[in-house]
Amino acid sequence: MPPMQCLFLSVNPTADVKLTFKSNGEDYPPEIPHHVPKVLELHFIRWELQGLDTFYKDHYQINIDVRGSLYPERKGKHSWLKNQMVMKITFCPKVAFIPENLLQDAIELIFKAVWDQTKHEFHDRLLEDYNRFKRNKSGKNYV
Secondary structure (H helix, E strand, O other): OOOOOOOOOEEEEEHHHHHEEOOOOOOOOOOOOOOEEEEEEEEEEEEEEEOOOOOOOOHHOOOEEEEEEEEEEEEEOEEEEEEEEEEEOOOHHHHHHOOHHHHHHHHHHHHHHHHHHHHHHHHHHHHHHHHHHHHHHHHHHHH
């Protein structure tokens, strides 16, 4: 994930993500319509915020549980990727003096920025791959 800069801190988040592919409406999460042909589920199974070592000796003093789904949405000739994410955050007692809603908003803002950048990079790579596929396919037809 991209590094984040906030005031005097530079934090480099890393995460191990479990990806599960589902299709044909089988075992879809309840919020996903069953007419959707394919769903990619993700779950952060391990994460670390490198750069907070001076404040937190144990990276697990902040518990973050992120789960979500990514799936295609189509209307007529148009299609796009939709995503649904759920993020639960639990803070350690050391930050109890900071109002919880302030911490929650700050962490959500950071992760939304990280997610938006990751999603943008994913879409760009997906488009690059598709364009490369089209060029290769059209090149083979002429040979």
